Amino acid sequence: MHKIGIVVLLALLLQGCGKKGPLYLPPPQSPAQPSPGTQ
Secondary structure, three states: HHHHHHHHHHHHHHHHHHHOOOOOOOOOOOOOOOOOHHH
16 A cells, blocks of 8 residues: 555656756766666
């Protein structure tokens, strides 16, 4: 039950951070450390 809620919260955070620009994650344009989740 709680796992589903966590996944939803993570998804919302990822969407919100993706639009505003995540500070803790490098921008998708930077090939320094590409995240496998983006691809």
